[in-house]
Amino acid sequence: EAGVAQSPRYKIIEKRQSVAFWCNPISGHATLYWYQQILGQGPKLLIQFQNNGVVDDSQLPKDRFSAERLKGVDSTLKIQPAKLEDSAVYLCASSPRAGGNEQFFGPGTRLTVL
């Protein structure tokens, strides 16, 4: 069974530029999560989708971050414009159902904002 795929793996941009990350969850998984992990900290949930609907985006900085999950499959997370403090690893995870105990994580995208 293929795991959660993410691209790109690494991205370096200047502040105020825009960037987008892509995630393809495990086939058939209804729930998709985006986490932000700043160096030295644990992952923090940014947004959670159930199929193509948002169920929790309380910690998403909506003035600069946006995410979508068209057709309830893959998802994109965008930052526009980026700030220095957005430097982090962005992790995507999926689970078969909401509240499912098992979340399967992708390898992450490491973003560096200069």
Add this chain to the structure above:
Amino acid sequence: KQEVTQIPAALSVPEGENLVLNCSFTDSAIYNLQWFRQDPGKGLTSLLLIQSSQREQTSGRLNASLDKSSGRSTLYIAASQPGDSATYLCAVRRGTGFQKLVFGTGTRLLVSP
């Protein structure tokens, strides 16, 4: 607001030692607690999950305990090996449904040969 803390932040031990990683959380109203492993450049791998009604879970050389009333969990690793070197994260979930995981800050473990 739930806060999860892990101590120590980093740990270095020689191969073969038994070791304990600690996790504490401020709100004892949890549904379950999970321990994850994170290798550099890779995602998280779930190691053990303890439901709030359970006291411990075991998998191979790993044993996780939960004391919900005191807001603590420990991960015990027996006979450590260099391949155990990684960052270990604990995370708590408040309830079922759409309740999110709240992660701790992690313990970075290095096991030297």
